[in-house]
Amino acid sequence: MALQAAAGQASAQQTGTQRTITLRIARSNPAHDSSTTGFDDFDVPYEKWTTVLDAILEVKKSLDHSVAVRYSCRQATCGSCGMMINGRPRLACFTKIDELNSSVITVEPLQNFPVIRDLAVGFDSLFENHREVRPYLDRENTELEGVPDGELKEYPQSPEELEQYIQFANCIKCGLCNAACPTMATDSSFLGPQALAQAYRYVGDSRDKGKDSRLKVIDDSHGIWRCHFAGSCSQVCPKGVDPAMGIQLLRGYMLGFGGGSGNNNQK
Amino acid sequence: MASVDQEEGDAGREAGTDSQDRYDGAGSSSSSGSAKTAADGNRAGVGGMINPGRYGIERVAYWLMRLSGLGLLAYFIGHIYETSSILQGKMGWDEFLAITQTTEGHILLAIVIGMCVFHTVNGIRVMLGHGGVGVGRAARPDYPYIPASQNYRHKLGIYTAIVLAAIAMMYGLAVMFGV
Ligand code: HEM
Ligand code: SF4
Ligand code: FES
Numbered sequence: 001m002a003l004q005a006a007a008g009q010a011s012a013q014q015t016g017t018q019r020t021i022t023l024r025i026a027r028s029n030p031a032h033d034s035s036t037t038g039f040d041d042f043d044v045p046y047e048k049w050t051t052v053l054d055a056i057l058e059v060k061k062s063l064d065h066s067v068a069v070r071y072s073c074r075q076a077t078c079g080s081c082g083m084m085i086n087g088r089p090r091l092a093c094f095t096k097i098d099e100l101n102s103s104v105i106t107v108e109p110l111q112n113f114p115v116i117r118d119l120a121v122g123f124d125s126l127f128e129n130h131r132e133v134r135p136y137l138d139r140e141n142t143e144l145e146g147v148p149d150g151e152l153k154e155y156p157q158s159p160e161e162l163e164q165y166i167q168f169a170n171c172i173k174c175g176l177c178n179a180a181c182p183t184m185a186t187d188s189s190f191l192g193p194q195a196l197a198q199a200y201r202y203v204g205d206s207r208d209k210g211k212d213s214r215l216k217v218i219d220d221s222h223g224i225w226r227c228h229f230a231g232s233c234s235q236v237c238p239k240g241v242d243p244a245m246g247i248q249l250l251r252g253y254m255l256g257f258g259g260g261s262g263n264n265n266q267k
Numbered sequence: 268m269a270s271v272d273q274e275e276g277d278a279g280r281e282a283g284t285d286s287q288d289r290y291d292g293a294g295s296s297s298s299s300g301s302a303k304t305a306a307d308g309n310r311a312g313v314g315g316m317i318n319p320g321r322y323g324i325e326r327v328a329y330w331l332m333r334l335s336g337l338g339l340l341a342y343f344i345g346h347i348y349e350t351s352s353i354l355q356g357k358m359g360w361d362e363f364l365a366i367t368q369t370t371e372g373h374i375l376l377a378i379v380i381g382m383c384v385f386h387t388v389n390g391i392r393v394m395l396g397h398g399g400v401g402v403g404r405a406a407r408p409d410y411p412y413i414p415a416s417q418n419y420r421h422k423l424g425i426y427t428a429i430v431l432a433a434i435a436m437m438y439g440l441a442v443m444f445g446v
Contacts, residue, residue, distance in 0.1 A: 088321055111311040121309065167405050180322060182329060185311035204405065229396045230329035231417050232322035240408025245416035252399020 018045050021097055023055050025067055026108040029117045039106070040064065046097045052105060053081055053092035056119070068118035076238055079174035083119050084108040089179035089236045092119075110179045125188075126175045129195035133217055135202060138210020161206040168201035168246050170239040177233035177243050189222040193233035196224055197243035200250040215254060224251055325417060328425040332389055335382035342379050373443040380439040385432035392424035 023044050028037040042063050044055045056069050069092070071081040076094040085095055085107055097105060113121035139155070147153045177193040178184050184192050199218050202208045218224045227247050234244040311318075319330040352363040366372050396402055401424075403415030 240412030
């Protein structure tokens with residue numbers, strides 16, 4: 001039985017200017033009771049600008065406060081609100097109900113991540129794998145010797161050098177790519193498109209000198225060689241990172257193909 | 268970024284394994300991260316891996332590549348078994364070969380031809396892609412963020428593989444059924 005938001009909204013679909021969709025929310029609480037999993041339906045009014053996150057928050061506000069969801073920025077910046085929306089990983093705050101062209105919208109927790117409760121999943125593995133590829137500029141401390149106290153040392157970079165990696169620096173760690181990845185679906189040890197693309201973000205940065213240690217991490221049977229270039233990560237990425245490109249460029253670089261631009265002009 | 272420097276890979280992995288175990292409600296008594304826990308239950312699994320419908324032609328190609336690779340492997344094993352019948356002399360050989368002269372045999376061989384052509388042509392595309400060839404250039408992304416790696420070159424490669432496979436199958440069927 002579907003609950004309805006906003007009293008007086010009798011039937012679904014068009015009612016004057018206000019339209020209604022059925023929001024099907026996956027419910028589960030594995031830590032508490034792994035047997036009770038299922039869906040709850042809610043009828044929610046929406047406008048042209050209503051996002052899926054808005055609809056979920058409307059449910060929390062007026063129908064069922066117990067729905068668990070994680071969000072923060074509401075503007076596709078924090079990477080918290082990823083979930084399966086009608087079977088595809090998307091950011092709830094960046095997906096308008098209107099664009100889905102569907103009278104029923106099913107929201108489920110992001111695939112390939114452990115469920116905490118309802119729509120909230122644990123990101124420990126995502127952040128671990130991200131850390132593992134050493135996502136920071138690696139420079140020798142000795143380079144700073146002799147720099148007078150209070151003065152800064154610059155590592156200059158040309159616009160062309162910036163262009164090599166800036167796309168990959170757009171990553172907001174939302175995990176949508178890992179949820180879409182077919183290798184991630186069966187291999188829990190795979191580093192995943194998010195981490196591999198970040199490896200390329202630093203390998204491609206002309207200021208970085210940590211290439212060797214970084215490549216050692218990803219040159220692993222559960223590392224870069226597990227990617228089959230199915231491209232699904234890039235199709236769902238909400239920030240244009242195109243992890244599949246980063247991974248292939250990185251692999252090209254490691255194989256010495258020359259297709260990978262890498263960064264050959266380290267100073 | 269600074270906080271990231273403090274934690275080296277292994278330490279991070281161990282900490283995470285413990286916290287993952289928390290989610291399955293069993294406390295942190297189990298230390299094996301690889302065991303399939305309730306917390307891992309949301310992994311899409313083989314069904315999610317196979318699902319060819321949601322992510323465009325590139326995912327379909329990935330799926331066909333697996334299927335044809337495994338199909339060819341099965342055929343290869345069968346083929347060795349079949350040709351080993353030569354050890355039983357001409358009679359055994361002819362007897363076994365007769366299997367391929369049936370309608371089912373023709374259709375099976377046509378599928379093998381199709382798998383062979385698709386797997387080879389798409390395999391060349393995949394190898395080029397894996398080497399970073401034809402996957403586009405890194406550039407400052409702009410809304411609506413169309414991924415450059417999912418470009419017409421690779422799509423063309425996939426469609427070429429499918430069309431060539433279809434032509435080869437039709438040719439094979441025509442020859443076998445003697446049209
Ligand atoms: C010229 C011929 C061939 C080429 C260019 C080729 C190329 C490839 C490539 C690039 C892959 C990796 C695909 C990926 O990363 O997703 C692959 C996988 C595979 N190939 Fe081939 N291959 C050829 C012939 C064969 C033959 C004759 C067999 C069988 C006896 C075979 C069996 C397989 C299998 C089982 C896989 C693994 C499928 C997977 O993991 O998705 N291949 N092939
Ligand atoms: S690469 Fe894209 S989809 Fe993956 S975590 Fe980063 S922003 Fe999200
Ligand atoms: S709420 Fe921050 S990305 Fe959606």
